[in-house]
Amino acid sequence: MIFSIWEKRKIPLSWLLLTRQPLRLSVAIAGICFAGILMFMQLGFRDGLFDASVTVHRLFDADLVLMSPRSMSSISMSGFPKRRLIQAMAHKDVVGITPVNWNFLLWRNPETLITRSILALGFEPGDPLLKDPDFYTKAQVLKNRGRVLFDELSRDEFGPIPDWYRNGRIVETEVAGKRVRVAGLVTLGPSFGADGNLITSTETFKQLLPSMPPGSIEIGLIRLKTGSNVEEVSYSLSNILPNDVKVLTYQEFIDFEKEYWRSSTSIGFIFTLGAAMGFVVGCVIVYQILYSDVSDHLPEYATLMAMGYELKGLLGVVAREGLLLAIMGYVPAYLSGQALYALVRNSTKLPVAMDSQRAILVFILILVMCMGSALTAMRRLVDADPAEIF
Amino acid sequence: MTNLSSIGNIVRQTSHLGANPSINIENLSHWFGKGSMKRQVLNSISMRINPGEVVLLTGPSGCGKTTLLTLIGALRKIQQGRLSVFGCQLNGSVRKTRQKLRRQIGMIFQGHNLLRCLTAEQNVQMGADLIQGLSYQARRHKARQWLCAVGLEDQMSKLPHDLSGGQKQRVAIARALAAQPKLLLADEPTAALDSVTGREIVDLLRKLALEQSCSVLMVTHDPRILDVADRLLKMEDGRLIHSSE
Numbered sequence: 001m002i003f004s005i006w007e008k009r010k011i012p013l014s015w016l017l018l019t020r021q022p023l024r025l026s027v028a029i030a031g032i033c034f035a036g037i038l039m040f041m042q043l044g045f046r047d048g049l050f051d052a053s054v055t056v057h058r059l060f061d062a063d064l065v066l067m068s069p070r071s072m073s074s075i076s077m078s079g080f081p082k083r084r085l086i087q088a089m090a091h092k093d094v095v096g097i098t099p100v101n102w103n104f105l106l107w108r109n110p111e112t113l114i115t116r117s118i119l120a121l122g123f124e125p126g127d128p129l130l131k132d133p134d135f136y137t138k139a140q141v142l143k144n145r146g147r148v149l150f151d152e153l154s155r156d157e158f159g160p161i162p163d164w165y166r167n168g169r170i171v172e173t174e175v176a177g178k179r180v181r182v183a184g185l186v187t188l189g190p191s192f193g194a195d196g197n198l199i200t201s202t203e204t205f206k207q208l209l210p211s212m213p214p215g216s217i218e219i220g221l222i223r224l225k226t227g228s229n230v231e232e233v234s235y236s237l238s239n240i241l242p243n244d245v246k247v248l249t250y251q252e253f254i255d256f257e258k259e260y261w262r263s264s265t266s267i268g269f270i271f272t273l274g275a276a277m278g279f280v281v282g283c284v285i286v287y288q289i290l291y292s293d294v295s296d297h298l299p300e301y302a303t304l305m306a307m308g309y310e311l312k313g314l315l316g317v318v319a320r321e322g323l324l325l326a327i328m329g330y331v332p333a334y335l336s337g338q339a340l341y342a343l344v345r346n347s348t349k350l351p352v353a354m355d356s357q358r359a360i361l362v363f364i365l366i367l368v369m370c371m372g373s374a375l376t377a378m379r380r381l382v383d384a385d386p387a388e389i390f
Numbered sequence: 391m392t393n394l395s396s397i398g399n400i401v402r403q404t405s406h407l408g409a410n411p412s413i414n415i416e417n418l419s420h421w422f423g424k425g426s427m428k429r430q431v432l433n434s435i436s437m438r439i440n441p442g443e444v445v446l447l448t449g450p451s452g453c454g455k456t457t458l459l460t461l462i463g464a465l466r467k468i469q470q471g472r473l474s475v476f477g478c479q480l481n482g483s484v485r486k487t488r489q490k491l492r493r494q495i496g497m498i499f500q501g502h503n504l505l506r507c508l509t510a511e512q513n514v515q516m517g518a519d520l521i522q523g524l525s526y527q528a529r530r531h532k533a534r535q536w537l538c539a540v541g542l543e544d545q546m547s548k549l550p551h552d553l554s555g556g557q558k559q560r561v562a563i564a565r566a567l568a569a570q571p572k573l574l575l576a577d578e579p580t581a582a583l584d585s586v587t588g589r590e591i592v593d594l595l596r597k598l599a600l601e602q603s604c605s606v607l608m609v610t611h612d613p614r615i616l617d618v619a620d621r622l623l624k625m626e627d628g629r630l631i632h633s634s635e
Binding site: 006007008009010011013016017020021297299300303304305306307308309310385386387 | 460463490493494497503506507516517519525526569
């Protein structure tokens with residue numbers, strides 16, 4: 001079967017048409033590649049920013065999350081009474097709770113003495129907070145007052161804390177005007193709202209933020225019995241609890257944050273528009289290339305028609321040119337995309353990475369771009385009148 | 391051997407007598423333009439060309455020779471009259487029929503019309519690729535054979551713009567013959583060539599066409615090549631005015 005197809009093959013006209021004009025081909029590839037990179041970058045930034053908004057959210061060990069209905073996003077958290085979380089404990093499927101304080105505090109860079117806003121989480125060091133199994137032992141140092149765990153992935157503007165700490169220095173600085181000591185490093189990652197993170201005990205948190213009403217928390221983590229129906233428990237808890245608190249599943253908690261950035265800010269729109277512009281630019285370039293290619297070769301196409309080649313077959317030649325351009329443009333775009341993502345990751349610490357879904361999406365967009373342009377360029381081919389070439 | 395060739399001769403002679411002509415034209419007329427701009431280019435042309443015949447068509451420019459050629463080549467629609475090629479009526483034929491018919495007609499153009507992006511060998515193979523049911527190797531072999539037959543065995547991998555005018559025209563002939571046509575239409579194949587090369591090309595064309603028992607209809611202005619013809623047709627103002635053996 002394969003052999004017979006191989007035997008039936010003809011001269012690879014599309015390939016030769018493209019490769020025998022290296023200048024035009026390289027312009028076309030550069031254009032498609034540019035469009036592809038633009039789409040990769042814009043979509044990558046968009047997804048990266050949305051993912052970045054939940055870097056900390058993803059690390060929590062919880063099945064359900066209690067939040068104040070007035071909380072709009074991680075950068076504007078409102079408090080709710082801790083009693084609600086204790087009430088939730090009464091549900092038969094709930095096995096554990098962790099009250100968490102969540103606020104932005106001013107961190108002084110111990111090297112430059114410049115202050116900067118950092119996300120501070122406060123919790124009881126005896127409670128589980130993160131999924132990371134090593135975290136529990138690390139957190140025990142927080143039982144001492146004035147101790148914090150510093151996120152080693154925080155942006156460099158907070159000071160060279162991880163280096164100093166690893167070199168055995170005692171790292172002390174001010175948070176919200178109070179002296180704290182870095183008692184360990186954790187790995188969380190900066191998010192969209194927060195350039196850096198620190199974790200401390202509820203007691204230290206209260207000390208740092210004395211204006212906070214006692215018994216008020218921003219997030220309540222709830223862990224359920226294994227095998228319990230998360231949706232059902234969420235529903236029954238929201239019926240039991242008064243409406244000064246809302247119950248979210250863990251996934252809803254993550255989506256809630258992402259949705260804020262997507263809908264309440266122009267980020268999603270801006271980057272989608274950027275990607276759309278890349279697509280349009282690519283379309284224009286590919287169309288120009290294919291159209292002039294078809295126009296230049298019109299007498300040759302007409303000759304082939306006079307020889308008895310069918311129009312259908314010649315349309316196939318143009319279509320294959322489009323397909324070849326798509327593939328030849330996509331490969332360098334993909335590789336450059338990978339390199340640029342690495343560059344962005346290193347300089348912004350945003351979680352921008354090539355995921356297969358986006359890789360496929362961009363390929364499909366490039367394919368649509370090339371085939372659409374080929375299709376439009378084909379209209380020119382219909383003008384090829386074999387009677388004109390005599 | 392002698393028997394076989396004499397039978398061949400008889401077959402040839404009888405077919406010459408014209409039971410089944412390659413081309414049969416009756417009262418063919420053709421107009422260009424519309425309304426008041428309408429202009430008649432062909433006026434009641436009747437003629438027939440038999441298999442294996444080499445016919446030359448001459449006449450002043452603008453007398454409709456090329457139009458007649460495109461009509462026979464199934465490249466235009468018939469407006470009035472009857473035209474059949476290999477017994478296939480072209481009046482009111484659908485595009486598909488004309489497309490199929492074209493595969494049996496080889497065409498050689500004034501400008502060689504080679505594909506610029508293909509080598510000489512690949513250009514000829516574009517002709518051979520039209521033959522159904524042959525393997526790639528066989529078609530390539532055929533292309534090479536034809537290039538050898540036109541004397542270009544050393545130029546196979548050259549692109550058209552590296553070839554001289556005469557060489558390009560030879561490639562065009564090889565390409566037209568590689569599709570194994572039963573009829574060859576040539577529109578001033580020597581127009582762009584000097585007299586010596588032109589003569590060579592025409593002799594080559596005649597020789598190869600005869601070997602394939604392929605009829606040839608050639609439009610020409612060139613008085614030096616008239617002697618290759620079995621028959622000479624003259625046209626003036628859209629009419630066939632003179633026909634001589």
